[in-house]
Amino acid sequence: MQMVSQTRISPRQQRQWFTVTRERREQQHWVLWCKGVRTGYVNLKGEYQGELQGQAIADAGLYLGNSTVRHPMLAVAAALSQLDQGFDRLNIGCIRTLVRENNSSALRLNEQLGYRLIGQECGFFALELLPADYYAARERLRRFFR
């Protein structure tokens, strides 16, 4: 998965981002751990200020680093965890995401997760996922986690 912004972030900018972000109730951010190693990051951001819980629409971000524990099912596991949180626990009505047009792996994975294409702009595809589509897709994907 690729960050939307590809610009370099300084340590100071990162600390500022962290300070601001942890105060925002319409966003939730999670670090992905695998075998004791931090290997990625996911977030959900509601479209309105206020609690993320129950929002009609949220944007999803998912990023994996090149860690020593990265494996072929990591992106799938990360996405399922993120979407379970979004739909099962936070009762979000619809989850949207942006994927670079040239990121074919992310597009293929999102399609498997039930996302549908809703637009295309500035080198990105806009995708949308509804709970019913996710739950149908989840049943197919969960067979690989026994």
Next chain:
Amino acid sequence: MTIALEQVFAEALGIDIGGVSDGLAYNSIPQWDSVAHMGLIAQLEDHYGVLLDTDDIIDMSSVGKAREILAKYGASL
């Protein structure tokens, strides 16, 4: 009929069989991504009549590793 492991990989990943060797690893070619990996696992299970544990699905990160894991299940490679 026993199907060569290389043939299963070639079909699952949509690549020429000549490009399949024990050194071929996940993410080393664009065709072997997470979605292709799930298809590969399904095909390996069908062809060899095995049901892989999740840890083995995760660890199957190269053709050589797949050979090693499938041998553990008694698959005829």
